[in-house]
Amino acid sequence: MSDLYRIEGLRVDLPLPGDLLSALLPIRRPRLTILDQIDLAIAPGETFGLVGESGSGKTTLARTMLGLAAPAAGRLVFRGADLTGRAAWAGLRRGSAMMFQDPVGSLSPRMRVGALVTEPLIIAGRPIADRAAEAQRLLARVGLPPGLAGRYPHELSGGQARRVCVARALALDPALIIADEPTAGLDVSIQGEILNLMADLGRDQGVGFLVITHNLAVIRHSADRIGILYLGRLVETGPAAQVFARPAHPYTASLIASEPNPDPRRRRADLAIRGEIPSLLRRPAGCPFHTRCPIAVAKCRSIDPGPRAVAPGRMVRCHLAEDIPQPRNPAEEHSR
């Protein structure tokens, strides 16, 4: 298959923070399963949106995909190569890049923008004839003025710092960019700039994106396919337009319904979802969502629903996917 990145049956366990004794003695600390049974594929040039609340494991998944956290089980495949040996991981590091959530925090405060955007080339050992010219080329690609190369990160606005992070991610011409909350902290009037830039890169240069966010409005407009993560499991995946139009998992439906609507005429009177995401330490038995699910029945409390296809390219983990209440469709409402 021609997937850019494929994940099969991934499980990630992280050790629980131990006490002083366990740090000193060679006791195996108890481990907590953060992610389990993750199957995911990203095609070249595709933007995959990963949505989940805090604590759902979004960032751990990104870190595992880049080798920053070790998988406990499962297979990771990048451009057809199993990520098992050093050579495969080196291939991944050359062919992928990460945009971290905090743009200013991920840029060294003591380096100028020009040095920051060309640093990946130096680290990768790429020969560059003229570092300054290369910096200008990268800045131009993200629409930043050349004069910015001499600035330090603290002299940049939020939007500029984001663009510098994009330029840095682009330095090695990656096939995959993982963007963790790419619009967090940006004003609404400029978040479009970053999303448009990412869309251009995907369309014109075939860069694949994994966009991690809890902002559904951002995902709705930028992702080709989306995955909804809940307590470390993908509960629904499918083409973005279809999932938004007709969610198959009650959690997806509640997330969409919870989004605050700027139109006061579409204000909702009731609450779409009650309660909070349970702690990973006390994962509910059966379906992990049954504690907050508006339509849960007896079997949801005892039997963990496995993944099943509800339509071509759409997977859901829910016993009751066929009879979940559908959210109001804004398009239909308009034509009324």
Next chain:
Amino acid sequence: MTAPLLDVRGLSLSYGPVRALRGVSIDARAGEIIGIVGESGCGKSTLASALIGLPAPGATVAGEVRIAGEDFLALPEARRREWRGARVAMVFQDPMTSFNPVLTLGDQLVDFQHRSPVPRAEKRARAAAILARVGLPDPDLALRRHIHELSGGMRQRAAIAAALLMRPMLLVADEPTTALDVTMEAQIIHLLRELRAEHQGAIVVITHHLGVIGELCDRVYVMYAGEVVEEGTVDEIYHSPRHPYTRALIDCDPAHIDGPAGRLPTIPGRLPDLTGTLRGCAFQPRCPRAGPRCLALAPPRVAFGPTQAAFCHEAGR
């Protein structure tokens, strides 16, 4: 009609040469939720600090913040201290830093009532009652907890409880849901709506998120570069904005766009330099409709009906 509970008239505030607020006038009546919306740098947090009588040290303040008829900013600091908490209370964006991390929630909620003459046990009971009201399960257990032991949503509920403890007339909420996930955000919005029915005072919600305004507020003030550029009911502002900035801001919101957009709109350009004097309209360099008058003259207030007004030369045309 009753006099407004909160009446801010011509409020200006400068940090040295930076004129962060310039002639801001807003009002709110009892039982009303008003929204202040704007992007970073528009002065909305500076306005919040002035509303609770805590402008940054060294700031130069002119104008009035009248609460129940009295000018809050003209009072001596000792009186302002008495007012804070009792008449005016605030909910901050990050509840983690608005509580003391080494004291239990119960101790703090009792301390916040230090001006109340009732016995300590009664204060603790009141704290438990208000925690139950904002939806903390098992309030007696919550009183013995430290703030880090609560989840983000529960922390923000506790912060709202703390603000309401002394039954203030004016509740100022600065980005109350920004740090929360969407499901928690919906729950906090729901809670604030419920509380408004019981709370006799006015609520001022400061946010950059148009969704929060749409779901929660009765009236809105749109701020840009330290000024109010438009005011009106939420319906007027969302469905018939008159100021070009309001229009552009709504158009940029991805939640406003139905279906896949292709390209998302943006507002080109950047905020003007707020040091020194601004000539003409502050939004003019970024405005698609700017004419020669916008360069030279400060925009007039143009009223559209009893509740809506925009500060713009072109709005009425």
